[in-house]
Amino acid sequence: xxxxxxxxxxxxxxxxxxxxxxxxxxxxxxxxxxxxxxxxxxxxxxxxxxxxxxxxxxxxxxxxxxxxxxxxxxxxxxxxxxxxxxxxxxxxxxxxxxxxxxxxxxxxxxxxxxxxxxxxxxxxxxxxxxxxxxxxxxxxxxxxxxxxxxxxxxxxxxxxxxxxxxxxxxxxxxxxxxxxxxxxxxxxxxxxxxxxxxxxxxxxxxxxxxxxxxxxxxxxxxxxxxxxxxxxxxxxxxxxxxxxxxxxxxxxxxxxxxxxxxxxxxxxxxxxxxxxxxxxxx
Numbered sequence: 001x002x003x004x005x006x007x008x009x010x011x012x013x014x015x016x017x018x019x020x021x022x023x024x025x026x027x028x029x030x031x032x033x034x035x036x037x038x039x040x041x042x043x044x045x046x047x048x049x050x051x052x053x054x055x056x057x058x059x060x061x062x063x064x065x066x067x068x069x070x071x072x073x074x075x076x077x078x079x080x081x082x083x084x085x086x087x088x089x090x091x092x093x094x095x096x097x098x099x100x101x102x103x104x105x106x107x108x109x110x111x112x113x114x115x116x117x118x119x120x121x122x123x124x125x126x127x128x129x130x131x132x133x134x135x136x137x138x139x140x141x142x143x144x145x146x147x148x149x150x151x152x153x154x155x156x157x158x159x160x161x162x163x164x165x166x167x168x169x170x171x172x173x174x175x176x177x178x179x180x181x182x183x184x185x186x187x188x189x190x191x192x193x194x195x196x197x198x199x200x201x202x203x204x205x206x207x208x209x210x211x212x213x214x215x216x217x218x219x220x221x222x223x224x225x226x227x228x229x230x231x232x233x234x235x236x237x238x239x240x241x242x243x244x245x246x247x248x249x250x251x252x253x254x255x256x257x258x259x260x261x262x263x264x265x266x267x268x269x270x271x272x273x274x275x276x277x278x279x280x281x282x
Contacts, residue, residue: 169209
């Protein structure tokens with residue numbers, strides 16, 4: 001099995017786009033990206049626009065080459081409503097009929113390729129020697145969140161890889177149990193929402209998420225943390241103290257969290273176009 005992280009917040013865009021290749025299937029998980037329209041009261045910096053354009057071009061190229069698309073939920077940093085890279089592909093997505101909030105249901109209804117989507121919640125597939133298992137729906141973070149539900153994905157061949165999607169840490173105990181029951185070798189988790197602590201997310205839930213992440217790190221060989229967590233600059237030192245890594249560090253040895261750096265970018269922090277571009281190459 002080969003796992004490649006294609007775009008992420010530590011790359012400079014909001015995304016968890018991932019490519020998983022086994023001897024039986026080439027699978028794209030949540031192949032899309034976005035950026036925050038406002039952060040620190042500021043609009044995206046031009047270098048963020050460059051990163052978004054580069055990531056989307058790259059993700060569409062990869063998306064056209066996969067056998068199977070997985071969409072874990074219908075937020076615009078996880079799927080594209082009208083992109084052509086879904087054409088002719090098998091698509092397994094979050095069930096749009098149950099355990100879905102109004103916003104995600106509306107976004108699914110606008111999906112150009114919705115007729116091709118197979119509900120994935122709780123399913124288990126055997127593709128040759130590859131097991132693909134989808135979790136039941138879990139909250140997008142804290143219980144009863146207005147953000148709706150997501151599904152996690154577990155892929156097993158010679159290794160076990162688990163993609164959490166937006167469980168935010170995870171926060172809820174049931175999500176932790178589902179992860180640990182699979183005994184994965186690699187877990188890719190979106191991490192706690194520190195940047196919204198005491199604002200949109202309760203502090204107690206953020207701290208619970210960190211404790212749950214520590215529990216996972218204690219028993220899983222490789223834990224990669226990114227996405228929501230990488231929008232707070234204090235996160236990077238904290239995970240390294242825990243012996244964890246980001247997607248960008250995993251592949252490139254460094255990080256480029258442009259959203260977290262937006263204030264500095266507008267103050268004159270320079271980031272080269274080459275630094276952005278090298279993350280989005282075949």
